[in-house]
Amino acid sequence: MEAIIKAAVPILPAADTVRSLEWWTEVCGFRETFRDSTPPTYVGINRGDAILHISGMNDKKLARTVGEQTMVRVIVAGIEAMYSEYQDRGGILHPNGPLQTKPWGTKEFTVLDPNGVCVTFQE
Secondary structure (H helix, E strand, C coil): CCCCCCCCCCCEEEEEHHHHHHHHHHCCCCCEEEECCCCEEEEEEEEEEEEEEEEEECCCCHHHHHHHHHHHHEECCHHHHHHHHHHCCCCCCCCCCCCCCCCCCCCEEEEEECCCCCEEEEC
8 A cells, every 4th residue: 555645734933832822823713732731832723624733942042043934835715704814813914915816826815923934824
């Protein structure tokens, strides 16, 4: 039998795991699925079929550097609704991130998480 890859789980760096978790759950509508402790240093979240992990880093400066070099794309059905929901929850867009249709055919918007991770929601 051939191996079949079924999913990938990005692990996002965090200088402040609690702050990142709050942003992902309160602003982006994800839900917490597990944590290693309270307060967490490693936590799992999901929304629909999207699964992400957030990992705290002790070196806050390094966490920010790594975060600012990390990108994740989240595939959405109903991007207009997600865009409205994100803004209604107080989410701030990336300066170049308003909802738009790209030349390659996706409709997307881009934001930055509290650690500087570039997050693009796309349909």
